[in-house]
Amino acid sequence: MPLVKVPKPKFIEKVQRFFMVDLLRGLRLTLKYNIGALTGSDPVAGKGIYTEQYPKVRPDVAPRFHGAPRLNMDPETHDTLCIACNLCAIACPEDCIDVIPLDIEIMVAGKPRKKKVLDEFIFDTSRCMFCALCQEACPTYCLELTQDFELATYSRAGFVWNREMLEQGRETVKYTR
Amino acid sequence: MLFFLPIDFVDQMLLKFFSADTVNHVVWPFIQVVLVISLVTGWVAAANYLERKVSAFMQARLGPMRVGPWGILQPIADGIKLLTKEDFIPDKADRWIFFIAPYIAVAAAFIVFVVVPFGPDWAVIADLNIGLLFVLAVSSVGVLALILAGWSSNSKYSLLGALRSSAQMISYEVAMGLSLIGALMFARTLSLSSIVNAQSGDSIWFLLYQPLGFLIFLVSGIAENNRAPFDLPEAESELVAGFHTEYSGFRWSLFFMAEYAAMVVVSAVAVTVYLGGWYFPFVYRLTEAKGYHNLYVIVSLLVFLVKLSGILYLYFWLRWTLPRFRYDQLMDIGWKWLIPASLINVGTSAISIFVVQALDGWRGMKTIESLSGGLNLTGTGKGVMIVLGLAGLGVTGLLLGRINWRSRDFNLKSQRRNIRLVNIPQGKPAVPAVASEG
Numbered sequence: 001m002p003l004v005k006v007p008k009p010k011f012i013e014k015v016q017r018f019f020m021v022d023l024l025r026g027l028r029l030t031l032k033y034n035i036g037a038l039t040g041s042d043p044v045a046g047k048g049i050y051t052e053q054y055p056k057v058r059p060d061v062a063p064r065f066h067g068a069p070r071l072n073m074d075p076e077t078h079d080t081l082c083i084a085c086n087l088c089a090i091a092c093p094e095d096c097i098d099v100i101p102l103d104i105e106i107m108v109a110g111k112p113r114k115k116k117v118l119d120e121f122i123f124d125t126s127r128c129m130f131c132a133l134c135q136e137a138c139p140t141y142c143l144e145l146t147q148d149f150e151l152a153t154y155s156r157a158g159f160v161w162n163r164e165m166l167e168q169g170r171e172t173v174k175y176t177r
Numbered sequence: 178m179l180f181f182l183p184i185d186f187v188d189q190m191l192l193k194f195f196s197a198d199t200v201n202h203v204v205w206p207f208i209q210v211v212l213v214i215s216l217v218t219g220w221v222a223a224a225n226y227l228e229r230k231v232s233a234f235m236q237a238r239l240g241p242m243r244v245g246p247w248g249i250l251q252p253i254a255d256g257i258k259l260l261t262k263e264d265f266i267p268d269k270a271d272r273w274i275f276f277i278a279p280y281i282a283v284a285a286a287f288i289v290f291v292v293v294p295f296g297p298d299w300a301v302i303a304d305l306n307i308g309l310l311f312v313l314a315v316s317s318v319g320v321l322a323l324i325l326a327g328w329s330s331n332s333k334y335s336l337l338g339a340l341r342s343s344a345q346m347i348s349y350e351v352a353m354g355l356s357l358i359g360a361l362m363f364a365r366t367l368s369l370s371s372i373v374n375a376q377s378g379d380s381i382w383f384l385l386y387q388p389l390g391f392l393i394f395l396v397s398g399i400a401e402n403n404r405a406p407f408d409l410p411e412a413e414s415e416l417v418a419g420f421h422t423e424y425s426g427f428r429w430s431l432f433f434m435a436e437y438a439a440m441v442v443v444s445a446v447a448v449t450v451y452l453g454g455w456y457f458p459f460v461y462r463l464t465e466a467k468g469y470h471n472l473y474v475i476v477s478l479l480v481f482l483v484k485l486s487g488i489l490y491l492y493f494w495l496r497w498t499l500p501r502f503r504y505d506q507l508m509d510i511g512w513k514w515l516i517p518a519s520l521i522n523v524g525t526s527a528i529s530i531f532v533v534q535a536l537d538g539w540r541g542m543k544t545i546e547s548l549s550g551g552l553n554l555t556g557t558g559k560g561v562m563i564v565l566g567l568a569g570l571g572v573t574g575l576l577l578g579r580i581n582w583r584s585r586d587f588n589l590k591s592q593r594r595n596i597r598l599v600n601i602p603q604g605k606p607a608v609p610a611v612a613s614e615g
Binding site: 018023026027029030031033034036037038048049050051053 | 231233234235236237238239242494495497498499574578
């Protein structure tokens with residue numbers, strides 16, 4: 001009873017082995033890659049080199065990638081678009097958003113009225129899972145998850161973003177080529 | 178001509194201070210030696226960069242990019258790093274041998290360049306009449322360095338790597354030496370410059386007469402240099418780094434230099450013996466015949482370097498294409514294929530030369546032009562010789578294939594037959610189950 005089945009080589013396989021056809025095929029493949037890298041063309045993806053030179057050249061992230069949060073502002077008046085409705089905080093499954101409103105008195109048609117405006121916005125990126133449900137909930141398109149992915153900091157406290165960081169963006173070292 | 182004037186000018190200036198003998202036998206050789214050593218060390222630095230780049234391109238990567246434009250200063254950074262590293266010596270190592278081994282490796286690799294003909298006339302340091310023997314003899318001293326390094330390191334990986342490398346180098350040395358004999362039959366000399374002259378006088382490469390000899394020489398040369406796919410002595414996955422596991426810093430870089438210099442040596446011999454050395458058609462007619470002697474030498478030098486870099490690219494190319502051999506496969510190729518093939522090659526080249534000589538004068542055929550300065554053949558003779566060379570390749574392959582058919586793959590066939598005979602009873606456990614208590 002044979003335990004190991006050894007298929008007999010066909011004649012063409014013997015000939016191929018004799019002339020080392022597989023070796024030549026391998027050499028052709030590596031040479032093709034080498035030439036493709038030098039000329040910047042590749043039969044598979046149209047480019048020869050797949051390495052990204054990350055800090056100097058920004059990588060292209062996927063179009064639906066969610067990254068660092070941002071609070072958008074009115075482009076004309078530079079006031080915040082946030083109306084402190086707290087919908088994002090309710091939508092958040094991780095409870096990482098804290099909206100702290102402030103009641104101010106304004107005059108509407110000569111009568112004093114109370115209005116809720118945004119005082120402080122706390123966003124804990126260490127707990128955020130970038131599901132973008134807050135972005136979905138926002139009625140004024142204020143809170144948005146951008147495609148910036150450099151979120152690392154030196155301490156746990158650095159993960160908690162306040163209103164200023166959310167509006168201005170965080171300062172990172174910019175490398176040039 | 179004006180551009181190459183300094184060589185003659187320097188010669189005349191030197192003759193004012195020294196006698197003609199001193200200039201010809203001391204000063205110029207010294208300058209040549211310095212040039213060759215700087216050329217080879219420059220090559221080692223360049224090879225470090227080129228190998229990383231070629232490997233990167235073959236794997237669709239970029240390779241070193243940060244130091245200088247396109248990472249071109251990377252070898253300098255590597256060199257500074259190696260020089261500033263701790264020169265570590267293991268406890269209980271044999272200190273003297275541990276110190277000496279890398280220097281033996283470098284010396285053995287560099288001394289060979291004395292006879293390598295980079296070009297005609299002044300581009301070769303010493304044209305020994307036993308050139309090829311000298312190359313084989315000195316380059317095989319390199320294995321001594323590996324054995325000493327492995328033995329003195331007092332480490333199991335080093336020792337295993339050294340033993341492997343000595344076994345490998347001794348097996349492949351034989352095939353390497355024997356494969357050259359076929360080409361020597363055509364050149365009728367051992368001097369490397371005269372071998373090139375024999376090819377340029379006949380305006381042919383010995384590769385065409387000796388395709389089998391070239392293949393054997395190339396394979397055994399790669400094995401001799403411990404390069405992939407024959408890099409068993411420094412197999413990273415098995416032996417850490419082989420014989421230089423315990424070496425660091427400058428001494429390690431000496432081993433590195435020796436490896437790359439040995440690569441250049443084998444490629445240079447392959448180019449000289451099989452690819453016509455510095456000979457290229459029309460170069461002589463366009464330069465030397467018109468009186469531009471130094472231009473002729475420099476163009477020939479460039480031709481030699483281009484051919485050399487072709488073979489060296491083949492080294493990189495093979496390294497990043499083929500996986501490493503198993504140890505029994507390595508010995509299999511060496512002893513069952515290459516050594517018999519090189520012996521058969523000696524026989525077939527002798528027979529083919531005999532046939533060509535016999536054909537000379539048969540029914541008015543003219544095959545041999547003259548016998549001065551190697552075997553000079555006419556057009557018909559060359560054609561017959563090329564056909565006979567290819568026929569020798571086929572005959573050798575068929576013969577060895579027939580001989581080795583039964584013993585292929587470390588006699589795997591008989592192993593398989595034994596496996597077939599084993600009949601394990603199925604459905605019955607080997608150890609009877611113990612009845613559980615309670």
